[in-house]
Amino acid sequence: MSHVAEELRADITRLNVGLGERAYDILIGPGLFHEAGERIARLRPGARVGIVTDRHVAERHLATVEAALRAAGLTPTPVIVEPGEKSKCFRVFEEVVDALLAARIERRDVVLALGGGVVGDLAGFAAAALRRGVDFVQAPTSLLAQVDSSVGGKTGINSRHGKNLVGAFHQPILVLADSAALDTLPLREFRSGYAEVAKYGLIDNAPFFAWLERKWQEVFAGGPARIEAIATSCASKAAVVARDEKETGDRALLNLGHTFGHALEAGAGFSQRLLHGEAVAVGMAQAFRFSARQGLCSPEDALRVAAHLKTVGLPTRIRDIPGDLPDTDGLMDLIAQDKKVSRGALTFILARGIGRSFIARDVDPAELRAFLEAERGAI
Amino acid sequence: MSHVAEELRADITRLNVGLGERAYDILIGPGLFHEAGERIARLRPGARVGIVTDRHVAERHLATVEAALRAAGLTPTPVIVEPGEKSKCFRVFEEVVDALLAARIERRDVVLALGGGVVGDLAGFAAAALRRGVDFVQAPTSLLAQVDSSVGGKTGINSRHGKNLVGAFHQPILVLADSAALDTLPLREFRSGYAEVAKYGLIDNAPFFAWLERKWQEVFAGGPARIEAIATSCASKAAVVARDEKETGDRALLNLGHTFGHALEAGAGFSQRLLHGEAVAVGMAQAFRFSARQGLCSPEDALRVAAHLKTVGLPTRIRDIPGDLPDTDGLMDLIAQDKKVSRGALTFILARGIGRSFIARDVDPAELRAFLEAERGAI
The missing domain is CATH 3.40.50.1970 (Rossmann fold)
Structure with missing residues (x-):
């Protein structure tokens, strides 16, 4: 029935x-x-x-x-x-x-x-x-x-x-x-959610990211493209969760953009100044820029990620966030406090390209600090 | 190693x-x-x-x-x-x-x-x-x-x-x-715990109950009999839990004496006036007396249960509890609020004899009330 x-x-x-x-x-x-x-x-x-x-x-x-x-x-x-x-x-x-x-x-x-x-x-x-x-x-x-x-x-x-x-x-x-x-959602809130949709393309589904680059306006407008975007996102997440229900391995990939993002959210006091998805958008752009700086992925991919997020109206750099934020030391402290810390080592989700993210354990805090300093100086 | x-x-x-x-x-x-x-x-x-x-x-x-x-x-x-x-x-x-x-x-x-x-x-x-x-x-x-x-x-x-x-x-x-x-425990607290030890015999291990009737003084004194009593109790509980980890079936047997007991504990305000094990002792004696009244187990077994609990110094009747308690209506309300209620039906653990307890669903509230009234009148 x-x-x-x-x-x-x-x-x-x-x-x-x-x-x-x-x-x-x-x-x-x-x-x-x-x-x-x-x-x-x-x-x-x-x-x-x-x-x-x-x-x-x-x-x-x-x-x-x-x-x-x-x-x-x-x-x-x-x-x-x-x-x-x-x-x-x-x-x-x-x-x-x-x-x-x-x-x-x-x-x-x-x-x-x-x-x-x-x-x-x-x-x-x-x-x-x-x-x-x-x-x-x-x-x-x-x-x-x-x-x-x-x-x-x-x-x-x-x-x-x-x-x-x-x-x-x-x-x-x-x-x-x-x-x-x-x-019935305000546009800004919808856009914030869209950052997580884009994330599934960046993690392990490059064709989905390319599809979003072409179809994002239809996703925002509603109709079949929106349903398809939601379904693809849920299926991606469901596949990862089914592989790793208790987050001991692969599931950590879902945190792409979230370690940087959580630090920024905390720095902004978890206020309306910076919505979760906005923080994730900045965090994903940073994860790709940091990956490019480490020679892990091409600078072109890092630029392409930031360009799409910017096109839909999402922030991609710390300077896009209104108001004051902690300095580099403050952000480093917030990153260290993140619950994904394991015995003090820093674990990040980095990428070898769009759709090719991976779990990087033992990220060097000195290199991270240098990156954050450079980000702060960048225009 | x-x-x-x-x-x-x-x-x-x-x-x-x-x-x-x-x-x-x-x-x-x-x-x-x-x-x-x-x-x-x-x-x-x-x-x-x-x-x-x-x-x-x-x-x-x-x-x-x-x-x-x-x-x-x-x-x-x-x-x-x-x-x-x-x-x-x-x-x-x-x-x-x-x-x-x-x-x-x-x-x-x-x-x-x-x-x-x-x-x-x-x-x-x-x-x-x-x-x-x-x-x-x-x-x-x-x-x-x-x-x-x-x-x-x-x-x-x-x-x-x-x-x-x-x-x-x-x-x-x-x-x-x-x-x-x-x-280092006070005797009264040890005795309260002993009620749960006796419970494992009453649930499904008649030889263990008979062993306790003979050896209880050694269990109280310490030494090998105490370790054996603890180990047998843990093994009994572990066996039930392994069969039914999430308490959807058999595990409910562990609640022998607990539905009556919780109502009495609540009635006494969860105070030092009535320790948990003391409430369970009264509850187990009541479960056996109610079972005998319903023709499920022999009056001799109900008497034997109460006799052993009384011998070690545990209460077995409502009148053994110092101070005021709710009347029969009040106890019925407390029983209905117990979390083991399922869609309003009353579920109790009753017994066909020592070591032969079972889950009785749909216990008739009228018979329960009559039993509680009779208990109150009993000397």
Whole structure:
């Protein structure tokens, strides 16, 4: 029966993330939030559903999703948090868990994350910890969340020592990526998510990067190219995650641009001054420039990466970021504090070319510092 | 090499808990805390070790353990919490995680739980959540923790909605059960732990229960009978956990006495008025009496269970608990709130005899209420 229903919607792309008994589907297409009830009820008929969302997303999508759940015989209870990274903290985590307990969410019930990356990370960790693990469905509402945080099972909150330092690996049982929901996003936020889309081309899929260079305007406009870009991104991430669920090896490739990027985000105080994807865009351009400086990849590839990111309107250099940032020493300290540090050695994702990234262990701090100094001086 | 070292200590019993790639050893014997460094260094040479402990346990054992770790080339950092159930809360969880991050505990390092069940549950959840999972060693200092909470990977904290409602399944890489450390326990606390020892006989090992009826004084006195009782208990629990790691089936048998017991603990405000094992003792006696009343087991077996628990000094009836408790309605409410509730149906562990317990689903609330009323009236 579910197959017939799928076939009725030729505009929906379905990906299966292969993780053995924890395999799940990612559905991508327009209008999926209207079908959330039916889709979840197929997996957990009659369940109670704790909908974790933020105030802004609730205004746009909560009524749709709640009505869909009720129509399918499910019992929704909304849990609304404030928008923004600050909600990824211990205090809000406790509030969300308590609210889910008050809603009597039990082991066979569902926690639904309706929102961007913050809501997904927070709700996912709450689902992982509630009664030591209840089922979890992602309904990502930002491009970033659809292509990144909704795939792979990473959940968590921030500590005063840094971002995402507390959490769990907890795979969803279903991801509903409503591509039409992205039409309500501000352009800057969509663009920030696009940085992660481009990342999948840079990691190991040069033809996808070339396709984006040609098609990026259609991806921004919506329609089939957008769905294809999201699906290709999710499939890339899913393939890496399936190879390495707990991030002991290959999965680190997904951090391309993230070590530099996290340091810049931290330096900017995780504010609206620099969105996550913007920081990743600068970080990816830097990773390629550093790779070229080390003789690992051609200067042409480094220029091509920066050119495309710049074309879509993303920053590619520290000087593109408004306001003050830490000096080179400060950035080096922030890089050393990054959680990807292993016994004090610096690990970076570098590249031998577009689509040819690799894990570089034991990067020489002196060379890194010289690079950052040169970056600062560059116009 | 490690085998030679093991053989030098004939007084140490080693159990391997078979959970595939997450298999680990439980070592039981006197003086293991003095060997903690050597034992951990074999698994994680050179690691930093965050020692989570409470103020009382720290006075007795921290210096020994810290010295042992340093001598083996490990780097210990103590994280000391207040003793008691109140430390199993969100606030202390955050403090512990932050302290472990400040100590720069990374993915290849270790969190060591040195203490009773509270410390084990709290430290285990902190280890599970820290950087989405770091390795965890248990050094249980109470009989209860040695035979129960140190085996099986359940970790967690309490919510205002109830006990252990927030946490993770996180298996330790090693358990060091120092049987000599139990000599410093108050008798009442040892006896409380003994209730869980007796439980393993009642679940599925009638010969072990009969052995305890004969040997309990030696178990209390210390020496080989104590080690054997701990080892048999751990092996029983390990066997159940290996069959059912995530508590979807058989593992529920370990809750014998716990549904009644938790309701009584909650009714007594989780205070020193009623220790966990004391509540379990009353709960087990009740589970057998309720089973006899339902015609499931013989009245003789129910009497024999209560007689042994009473002989060692444990309570077996509600009237044995000092102070006020909720009335029958109040107890029924507390039972319904227990996390083992599934879609509102009441699940209990009942018995067809000593060593013949089973999972009874859909227990009739009316019969349960009548039983509790009768219990209240009984002398």
